[in-house]
Amino acid sequence: MTTDKYNVTEEDPGYGDGPVMDIEDHEYDEIKELDNPPPGWIMAVFYLTIGISILYGAYYFWLRVGDQQEAEYAKSVEKARLKYQKEQPAGELTLLTDAASLAAGKDIYTAMNCATCHGQNAEGNVIGPNLTDNYWLHGCKFEEVFNLVKNGFPTKGMTAFKAQLPDEKIRQVASYVISLKGSNPTGGKAPQGDPCE
């Protein structure tokens, strides 16, 4: 016997540790085939998966026990509504001035990428207005700023954040923005809108 693993013509008598069940006439370019049955467990898996598939079809379509995706979605929305309705504190719509709230507002300003449209220091840029001057496009009262952040002004480019931020956080970020008045950052955009009275 040679030790060359790549010598395909090598005569090798061993066919493993099981009984040799060569099938007569099954030889292709020296590849023989044995007459072993498929392992029982793989056939069991096959029949099991067929059974599971039939049950799956029955569950969703014949017996209609399982929810289809629209019903599933509707239920999840309803569940969330009931759950969060209770916990949602009624927002007090007044300006916050304490340092902790303003710091939280600043974090929200960063996390929500407000800088993309209003600049790193709220100085405004080609997209959005300067938030540090005394001029406002959509009103300067706290309530107006709060509503603007919450509901947005989509056609002018202001995103509505009501789906992304709870009222309390909107309150914080609106208060933070109002607190920036007169901070006079470098590169401030020219005033837009009406002066605040």
Add this chain to the structure above:
Amino acid sequence: MEIQKFYYDNKIVRQFIWATIVWGVVGIIVGLLIALQLAFPVFNLDLSLTSFGRMRPLHTNAIIFAFVGNAIFAGVYYSLQKLLKTRMFNDTLSAINFWGWQLIILLAALSLTLGFTTGKEYAELEWPIDILIAIVWIVFGWNMIGTILVRRVKHIYAAIWWYLATFLGIAMLHVVNSFELPISLFKSYSIYAGAQDAVVQWWYGHNAVAFFLTTPFLGLMYYYLPKAVNRPIYSYKLSIIHFWSLIFLYMWAGPHHLLYQSLPEWAQALGTTFSVMLIAPSWGGMINGFLTLRGAWDKVRDSAALKFFVVALTAYGMATFEGPMMSLKNVNSITHFTDWTIAHVHIAGMGWNGGLTFGMLYWLIPVLFKTKLYSQKLANTHFWIATLAILLYAIPLYWSAVTQWLMWREYTPEGFLAYPNFMETLTQILPMYSIRIIGGTLFLIGFLLMVYNLVKTMTSGVCVANEAAEAPALEKLGPLNPRTETVHRWLERKGIQFSIVAFVVLAIGGAVQIIPMIFIKSNVPTLKTVTPYTPLELAGRDIYIREGCYTCHSQMVRPFRWETDRYGEYSKIGEFVYDHPYQWGSRRTGPDLGRAGNPVGPMYKNTSWHFNHFMDPQKMNEKSIMPKYAWLMVRGIDTSVIPRKIRAMQTLGVPYAEGYDAKALTDMEAQAKKIAEELKTAGIEVKPDREIIAIIAYIHKLGRDISPAAVPAPAATEKSNK
């Protein structure tokens, strides 16, 4: 019995081997490039030709059709001749197969880089190349069936059953999925729209995996594994059972790519159940392979080829178990749109296709060149590097998938999304993308070691182009004799009948899904408010397709609360009826854009935002990994094709008014002017005929038609109207 002399054609095998090696290097390098781009956007080079959206299809096409494709041909052309004891049927057909395929690859590389694409994943190539593929593929099949008919062996061995299924399956998939209406040499529209296009596309996409990456490789495994280990195949019966069950069941499983999406539930359920039923038939191949190695594991220790076969079978077993699990709806909600799928396909691609190809080459080249492998040690090194590379590639991506999915659906105690800014969920997984690069680099290094080893082996031996051989002539075969043979055994000596039966078995799954989707109206409920694209939006859509935006952005909001809170109302089947082709996407590297045009939705951004973002995404958000699209500002919209596009859409059933093609340009200019004026008020000067105008118009169309008509006006709106 008459002994006949003949010559094996080794030259064609050697040619395909070289092509495999060369395209393998190219495909992996492009893969490495796009991995770099995802971690460091600077590697997009700010060029249209090298941006991710163009390079990603180039990578997938190069690996699947160039590397794996040539490996299939190399393996088949060698083993077919040996198994049938004859030369290939026709040398000219062999040459057409080889040179035609390389031409297709070159044209593919060129056209994808230039942005000529149909926008359908794994079927991106435009119609002239599609026709070329069909011709060359038919030549391959003709040559193979011809060889079967002139064989000197009574029965067709199991490996060849798989080769036949490969030929028939791919021919059917490619032709049906490529029905498209050309409007120029470089541009066509899929004749299917929206959900119909999706179902055809994933019938194709899933089964390209089956019949290009699985069945041919099972065939190669059935030949090269027993040859390399010199052992008999463990079970002939298992061969039969898993062959027929696999080729039948696979064709049904495509819709598992569309779970929780805008597809009728019956079709989704077929995707799930047939995937689950595929576990055992898929594993049949792995089991037959492993049991063939029984009693010969000492040989595995010494042979790199066998080691690669073992990795291939292991990866195959893992991937074919993972696939059905990913087809369960609840699991799919994690794996779809995340990096899970990317990890999954790389386990299969690097492990199964890579491993089997490497093992085959390490065994075949010394045999073909009548020499010994230059360095068994180097091959072993390749083996360990490749195995490590697969792990370093896949594990970070599984990690990233779960992380991002958890972040997408995380809520604060107040019931708001914890990470409402999509960017946070991406920034979190970027370190994983860096580790993935290490995995990819290692895989390339291992591959290059193999190239060196193989070239050294080739130069140390001689490949006889026409190798003399002899075999007894095939005696005349009679009709089925039920007393001496089974029906299957009879079929095994009837190449044509075998092919016909296989074709019928293959055709059923697709027919059951595609025909009802196209002809039964209730499957695609229409929405009255959905209108066709304006000419400008259509032009913008074609730019979106050209730039491969779908490789990172989905347009499919699934009915999950954590998706509707982030993006808006979930997607409906009726929204997509004018989408030729559909653009739902499969990976969300960036946020979903399906609602980007809904002015009261959370995804809406105004024109100046989009303009600035296309020009320089990193300026808007320094952590963004989106390429810059500065050329959209430079390139003008191709107005000459607009009327033709409108007419093509009319042919496909889009209800533009009769003769609208003549008015389309006027409408387009008016809409473009409006957008340009809007930009002007923001201080941005841009001519209305630039491509950027069209793509902004398209993005503002997405989801606009189904935005609720009666939205309470925000308080701020009233104030500004004073």
